[in-house]
Amino acid sequence: MTEADSTSGEVAQSATVVVIGAGPAGLTVAALLRRCGVDCVVLERRSRAYVAQRQRAGIVESRAVRMFESWGLADLVLGGAPHDGILEFRVDGEPHFVDDTGGAEGPPARLCPQQVLVQKLTATLLAEGADLRYETADVSLHDLTGDRPTVRYRSADGTRHAITCAFVAGCDGDHGVTRSAVPDGVLTAHPLDHGIGWLTVLADAPPPAHPLLAVGSEGFAAHFPRGPHSSRYYLQCPPDDRPDAWPDARVWEALRTRLADPALTAGEITDRETFRLRSLVHDPMQYGRLFLVGDAAHIVSPMGGKGMNLALYDADLFARAVRDHVRDDDDSGLRTYSRRCLRRVWSDQEFSHWLTRTVHDAGDDTGSGPFLRHLARARLDRLFTSPTAARSFAELMTGLDPV
Known part of the structure; x- marks a missing residue:
């Protein structure tokens, strides 16, 4: 009224x-x-x-x-x-595929x-x-x-x-x-500041076959689909980095290295932003x-x-x-x-x-140190080899955990 x-x-x-x-x-x-x-x-x-x-x-x-x-x-x-339902973890260039549905119906x-x-x-x-x-x-x-x-x-x-x-x-x-x-x-x-920075990039470039999380000594990277002809990329960076520190050439070089894909197809970058994980x-x-x-x-x-x-x-x-x-x-x-x-x-x-801690600590251990790096690698290994760990991960990814 x-x-x-x-x-x-x-x-x-x-x-x-x-x-x-x-x-x-x-x-x-x-x-x-x-x-x-x-x-x-x-x-x-x-x-x-x-x-x-x-x-x-x-x-x-x-x-x-x-x-x-x-x-x-x-x-x-x-x-x-x-x-x-397939999520790829690429660890030091080696692919591991996880079914993040856990066989759930629906x-x-x-x-x-x-x-x-x-x-x-x-x-x-x-x-x-x-x-x-x-x-x-x-x-x-x-x-x-x-x-x-x-x-x-x-x-x-x-x-x-x-x-x-x-x-x-x-x-x-x-x-x-x-x-x-x-x-x-x-x-x-x-509040919690994770002490981690990300550069996020949106580009007119082919999406991956599966959502991809990459772990390696150069730092974390990820590649996700954002449509049939576009992709969203993430690159670990210093928490206070600025977008202008990442020109196109540096972005694509870092992505090819961290994703272990030298032939990764570049495209026009339509958006880039840096932020702290919190x-x-x-x-x-x-x-x-x-x-x-x-x-x-x-x-x-x-x-x-x-x-x-x-x-x-x-x-x-x-x-x-x-x-x-x-x-x-x-x-x-x-x-x-x-x-x-x-x-x-x-x-x-x-x-x-x-x-967050697993994929970042498992890669570049400059901040976390070798002890936490080995712990993170152990968690990833358990995820890749234990059906029970994989089912628990899938429940949480899908939101179908009994909360």
């Missing part, structure tokens, strides 16, 4: 849920809520074009595919090819870049008449501990709006406004009627592809909790939201940390 408030000069509106952020987390929350018959408004500070082309994650794990299937959304929002993971998921979710929501608002500025949250919080913002044309709601979903990432609206001392932050968890993931979803609550290092998938897990739990509240007056899902999310978060953080 919308009406002009002549006293404040704001356009007043009400909704059950206001979703802040139109990335994978926010759009998934909106799509799931609509399937429950729950109305919501999505606010995004960036333009639709910017959000649609933002490139980050590249795989939707099996658990998340099952989730989308359970909501009747998989065929609408999941693009990309099914993952064939749908395979999807090699679905983040921008494809966002574009398909956006198109689906707009086709259904969803209320998506881009280029919103000066977003502020009020009365979060009351029965009816208010979200205020200014639209691109300068009009000021105030939306009263039952719940706010904070899906605006690590640097968004929603977590900053929580008073100091309410949330406990658990992890972060905020506890709890709720303050009053504000629920943090995805990167607003937790950051996980890229190893294992858990970041976007954790956001999808949070979105599923939040939507179900709101549905139960609206439909059945059952608040148990809302009360346990943070605890249930964090159990999965810490499980995935542990797996990501294990894999």
Whole structure:
């Protein structure tokens, strides 16, 4: 419901849920809520074009595919090819192939870049008449501990709006406004700097036959598909390196060396970025009627592809909790939201940390030393030779571990 408030000069509106952020987390929350018959408004500070082309994650794990299937959304929002379940570890140039499905029944993971998921979710929501608002500025949250919080913002044309709601979903990432609206001392932050830097490169170059992680004395490297004719590469680098330290010639020389592929086909590099690997968890993931979803609550290092998938897990739990509240007056899902999310978060953080340390310590031991290097090599050997270790690894990769 919308009406002009002549006293404040704001356009007043009400909704059950206001979703802040139109990335994978926010759009998934909106799509799931609509399937429950729950109305919501999505606010995004960036333009639709910017959000649609933002490139980050590249795989939707099996658990998340099952989730989308359970909501009747998989065929609408999941693009990309099914993952064939094979992951290659190349250690000192020697290939080792691991089945990261573990023989689990059900749908395979999807090699679905983040921008494809966002574009398909956006198109689906707009086709259904969803209320998506881009280029919103000066977003502020009020009365979060009351029965009816208010979200205020200014639209691109300068009009000021105030939306009263039952719940706010904070899906605006690590640097968004929603977590900053929580008073100091309410949330406990658990940060970790891994002391590792990565250069990430997107190029118009042939994808690998299988996702590839390479370990060697020159440092870690990886090669992942990002479409039929494009690839994402990762190169370990000093934590404070800058992208301009990596001209094209140096990038391709390092990739050919670390991937042990002298014939690796080069292509036009369309994007490059350096960043430090870090992890972060905020506890709890709720303050009053504000629920943090995805990167607003937790950051996980890229190893294992858990970041976007954790956001999808949070979105599923939040939507179900709101549905139960609206439909059945059952608040148990809302009360346990943070605890249930964090159990999965810490499980995935542990797996990501294990894999991060393993592939980096097993290669260049300048930082870790020979003792940790031998331990990491032992872990890899166990993964390659023990069916039990391989099954455990597969459960964690697919997200089908019993958490």
